Amino acid sequence: MTSTPHKQAVTSAYLGCAAAAGYALLKTAWALGSTLGxxxxxxxEEFLEQLGGPLLGLWATVLLALLAGAILLSLVQPWGRRVPRRLRASLAWLGFAIMAPIGLFRLGETIAAAIAGNPFPMLTPATYIFVYVCFVVLGLAFAFTAWRTRNPNSAPAPAARRRAPLSRSLAAPQENR
Known part of the structure; x- marks a missing residue:
C-alpha cells in the first residue's frame, strides 16, 4: 500500500483532531463538575477562579480545541477550500508554534518532576502528561498537515497516467521506419 502526501495529511489531521478532542473532553468534564485527574x-477551584471561573478557564479552552480541529480538517476536506489556503495554513503554523513548544517543555518538566518525586499540587501526574501529550500531538499535526498540503496542485499523477504516453507511443503506427 502506498501512501500519498494527501493520505498522510488526512491521517495527520485526524490524529490532531483526536488529540484536540481528548483535551476538549477532559476540559468539558471539569466544566461539568467532574474531578477526573x-x-x-x-x-x-482556586486556580479556576484566578482564571476567571469555569467559563473562561474551561469552556474557552474547549472552544479553542474545537477550533483547532476545524483548522486541521479545513486543510484536508473539500469544504475547507472556501477559506483561502494561506489563512488556513497560517493558522496551522501558528498552532504549531504555540502548541508544540509549550507541550514539549511542559511534558519534559512534568516527567522530570515525576521522576524526582516532586509533589503535584493540583492534578495527578498522569493528567498533566495526558494534557501535554495532546498539546505535542496537536502541534505536530498542525505542522505536518500544513506541510503536506502546501501545494495541492503539485501532487504527482497516478502511475497509470504517467505510463500512458509511453504506451501510446508504442501503440502509435510508425510510418518513418
Missing amino acids: VSDTEVF
Whole structure:
C-alpha cells in the first residue's frame, strides 16, 4: 500500500483532531463538575477562579480545541477550500508554534518532576502528561498537515497516467521506419 502526501495529511489531521478532542473532553468534564485527574479540588477551584471561573478557564479552552480541529480538517476536506489556503495554513503554523513548544517543555518538566518525586499540587501526574501529550500531538499535526498540503496542485499523477504516453507511443503506427 502506498501512501500519498494527501493520505498522510488526512491521517495527520485526524490524529490532531483526536488529540484536540481528548483535551476538549477532559476540559468539558471539569466544566461539568467532574474531578477526573484532579488531586486537590480546593487548589483546582482556586486556580479556576484566578482564571476567571469555569467559563473562561474551561469552556474557552474547549472552544479553542474545537477550533483547532476545524483548522486541521479545513486543510484536508473539500469544504475547507472556501477559506483561502494561506489563512488556513497560517493558522496551522501558528498552532504549531504555540502548541508544540509549550507541550514539549511542559511534558519534559512534568516527567522530570515525576521522576524526582516532586509533589503535584493540583492534578495527578498522569493528567498533566495526558494534557501535554495532546498539546505535542496537536502541534505536530498542525505542522505536518500544513506541510503536506502546501501545494495541492503539485501532487504527482497516478502511475497509470504517467505510463500512458509511453504506451501510446508504442501503440502509435510508425510510418518513418
